[in-house]
Amino acid sequence: MSTISLHAPVARTHAPVRLTTRGKLVLFAAALAAMFALAVAMGSTTAATSDAGAAVQTTEVTVQPGETLWQIAGAANPGGDQRETVDQIMKLNALESASGLQIGHKLAVPVYSE
Structure with missing residues (x-):
């Protein structure tokens, strides 16, 4: 004797994900924290020390x-x-561009040994 199933397979459908206001805030805070961590990790590698630099x-x-x-x-x-x-001349004289020179302007220029 064979058994016949009277139940048809049930297709499961998933409801779309809906975020509450609190869920949106948590997601936003997590994204903000991830960006902050990335900025710190990839940020500047300059470090201030108490050692004096070499005089030019x-x-x-x-x-x-x-x-x-x-x-x-x-x-x-x-x-x-x-x-x-x-x-080097621009850094020594805090010049923003090489085109901003004025006649009579005094510049500190490094001395190079030949």
Whole structure:
């Protein structure tokens, strides 16, 4: 004798996930914490110390009419990397750009030994 099942298979449907206001706040706080942790992990690697940095020997150069920072860097370090020299001069003088020189402006320029 065979047994016949009278019950048809039941298809299970899942209701869409609905977040309450509290659930939304928890999700937002978790995302914010994850971003903060990522920012701390990937942040700046600069560390302040009490050790003094190496002193850079400099000379003072007065900007002449038509003179550019690149020309000053080339004259200061003729055999060196001019881009690096420009960068050092900009850092020494807290210049935001290489194009902001004024005639008569006095610049601290590193002294390079040949």
